[in-house]
Amino acid sequence: VTDRHLERIERAARGAAEQRLDALVVSPSRDLAYLTGYDPMPLERPTFLVIRPGAEPAMLVPELERRLAAASSVGDRLELRAWRDGSDPYEAAAGLLAGATRIAVADALWAVHLLGLQRRLPEATFSTASPVLGRLRAVKDRDELEALRRAGRAADETFRRIVELPFPGRREEEVAGDLADLLVQHGHTKAAFTIVASGANAASPHHEPGGRTILPHDAVVMDFGGELGGYFSDTTRTVVVGEPPPGFEEAYSAVQAAQAAAVDAVRPGIAAQDIDRTARAIVDAAGYGDRFIHRTGHGIGLEVHEPPYIVEGDETPLEPGMTFSVEPGIYLEGRFGIRIEDIVTVTSDGVDRLNRSPRDLKVVI
Ligand code: ZN
Ligand code: ZN
Ligand code: ZN
Numbered sequence: 001v002t003d004r005h006l007e008r009i010e011r012a013a014r015g016a017a018e019q020r021l022d023a024l025v026v027s028p029s030r031d032l033a034y035l036t037g038y039d040p041m042p043l044e045r046p047t048f049l050v051i052r053p054g055a056e057p058a059m060l061v062p063e064l065e066r067r068l069a070a071a072s073s074v075g076d077r078l079e080l081r082a083w084r085d086g087s088d089p090y091e092a093a094a095g096l097l098a099g100a101t102r103i104a105v106a107d108a109l110w111a112v113h114l115l116g117l118q119r120r121l122p123e124a125t126f127s128t129a130s131p132v133l134g135r136l137r138a139v140k141d142r143d144e145l146e147a148l149r150r151a152g153r154a155a156d157e158t159f160r161r162i163v164e165l166p167f168p169g170r171r172e173e174e175v176a177g178d179l180a181d182l183l184v185q186h187g188h189t190k191a192a193f194t195i196v197a198s199g200a201n202a203a204s205p206h207h208e209p210g211g212r213t214i215l216p217h218d219a220v221v222m223d224f225g226g227e228l229g230g231y232f233s234d235t236t237r238t239v240v241v242g243e244p245p246p247g248f249e250e251a252y253s254a255v256q257a258a259q260a261a262a263v264d265a266v267r268p269g270i271a272a273q274d275i276d277r278t279a280r281a282i283v284d285a286a287g288y289g290d291r292f293i294h295r296t297g298h299g300i301g302l303e304v305h306e307p308p309y310i311v312e313g314d315e316t317p318l319e320p321g322m323t324f325s326v327e328p329g330i331y332l333e334g335r336f337g338i339r340i341e342d343i344v345t346v347t348s349d350g351v352d353r354l355n356r357s358p359r360d361l362k363v364v365i
Contacts (some may be wrong), residue, residue, distance in 0.1 A: 003200070004141075005037050006077060006227060008034065009051060012132055016051060016052075017096065019131060020102060020288060022052060022099070022100035022103060023052045023100040023102075024106075024132060025103060025104070025106065026105075026106040026109070026129065027047060027049075027106055027113060027128075028043075029080075029107075030302040030303050031106040032049055032106070033230070034137055035133075036049060036074045037072070037073035038059075038072045038073055038074040039072070040068065044110075044112065045065075046059050046089045046093070046110075046113045047059065047062065048088075048089075052100065057079050057081070058078065058096050059074060060092055060093055060096060061080060062082065063082040064085075066080065066127070073159055089116070090116035090117055090120040092114075095196070102125055102127070103121070103126050104129035104131075105117070105129055107133075130307065134306065134307035137302065139203070139320075139321040139322055140321075140322070140323050140345070143324065144301060145321065147228060147229040148231050148232075148233075148345070151188065151225075151227075151229075151231055151232060151233035151354075152356075154183065154187040154228060155186075155355060156355055156356055157186040158182040158183050159178060159222070160180050160222065160357065161186075162175070162178060163364050165178060167220060167239070168215060168241050168365070169213060169214070170213065170214055171211050171213055171214070172198055172201070172212050173196070173210055176195070176196040179191070179194040180226075189226070189228060191225075191226045192225050192226050193223070193304070195223040195236075196222055197209070197210040197220070198219070199212065199219070200333075201337075202331070202337030202338070203331040203332055203333050203334065204333065205293070205329060205337065205339065207221075215241065216243070217242060217243055218240070218241045219239070219336040221238045221243075223235070231302065232303070233343070233355075234343060235341050235342060236339045236340060236341035237253075237340065237362065238337070238340065239361075239364045241365070242363065242365065247335070251286070251336075251338055252338050252361050254282060255329060255339065255340050256340060258283050258292075259279065259327070261282055262275050262278045262279035263342065263344055265278040266318055266346060267318065267351060268317075268318070268348065268349070272309065272310050272311070272314040272318060272324075275296055275326065276295060276311050279292075279328040280328075292328060293329075293331055294329065296326060296327065297324045297327050298324060299323065299324045300325060300343055308322060310324055318346045319346060320346050321345065322345070323354070325344075342354070342357075342359075
């Protein structure tokens with residue numbers, strides 16, 4: 001636990017108090033890594049960080065991981081309590097949660113652990129901690145933004161190189177393999193996902209790249225990202241092999257205009273859902289409204305998808321440091337798909353793009 005982590009734990013405790021919660025319970029997950037720097041594997045033996053407003057944070061660990069936890073960044077700064085195999089860890093946790101009636105648990109806490117806590121704390125009500133932890137994590141600090149910028153640049157370089165390679169005659173999975181290699185060559189620790197969707201396959205936004213051979217006149221959606229220093233990149237470009245299929249250019253223009261307008265609308269104070277409305281209005285006006293079949297974007301950081309969500313119903317007021325994707329798309333069954341995605345960050349008076357690959361239609365050969 002560094003001072004940065006202690007400060008995050010304090011802010012989480014303040015957030016819990018504001019929500020009139022008596023305790024937050026966090027198990028191994030991105031939330032725990034964010035709060036403490038301790039990042040063990042989530043397992044059936046529970047590890048619980050317990051944060052209570054006005055009290056010292058404590059962490060309950062399995063006895064066999066006590067040394068691991070003590071030697072880690074949490075060891076010197078958090079009160080560690082261990083439970084042994086053969087005893088009931090939920091009883092031990094209930095000891096740390098004595099008197100708490102409003103308890104929020106991290107989203108990624110396993111159901112089996114929540115059920116165990118509920119059994120031992122029948123008087124307590126449980127909710128999700130994302131109103132506290134999601135809000136904290138949504139606003140990136142300087143170091144987090146630097147990691148996200150580096151990941152974004154590495155993804156841009158990956159796109160610059162992939163379009164220099166041949167497309168027609170190669171299988172989607174071969175291009176996906178090249179994307180994964182390029183992500184790592186340009187600085188990612190590892191590739192996280194490489195969607196390559198060609199021809200009619202591109203009408204499925206999360207298509208799994210397979211054995212289809214890319215053909216002339218195909219549109220090819222490439223949506224790829226990797227992890228760099230714990231933070232993710234995520235960008236999409238749609239290219240076309242030679243002459244585009246009928247109706248493609250008009251739809252592409254609508255997606256490009258929607259993406260540009262949505263990015264331009266980003267500024268502090270505007271609601272997340274308003275960015276979605278901006279993109280959707282343009283796609284609607286072009287006549288493809290019902291073929292824009294997903295939200296406009298998602299926050300990104302220690303996870304590829306995290307709050308805020310750029311979607312109708314997410315009224316989160318944007319704040320400087322919030323970082324998310326803007327990725328409208330149009331998907332025409334049996335014909336083609338189009339998506340353009342950049343990561344952007346909210347600045348003190350507007351927006352900054354973390355991806356700068358060209359967005360004009362790229363013809364590949
Ligand atoms: Zn997606
Ligand atoms: Zn993506
Ligand atoms: Zn995305």
